[in-house]
């Protein structure tokens with residue numbers, strides 16, 4: 599599984615980091631830190647939860 603976070607679509611709601619802090623981090627301004635990486639199997643559920651939590655659809659899991 600791969601996860602991508604497009605920061606150009608991020609509005610800083612912080613829902614991703616609240617839902618799955620194992621994967622998502624916020625910068626000092628409250629916007630998500632870019633992600634483009636493979637996700638280990640034990641974090642697949644967290645990745646999907648983060649994707650669903652983002653109202654801007656900035657997070658893609660495939």
Ligand code: SF4
Pocket residue numbers: 603607608609610611612613614615628629630651652653654655656657
């Ligand atoms: S939930 Fe979406 S919009 Fe909010 S900080 Fe995370 S990536 Fe950005």
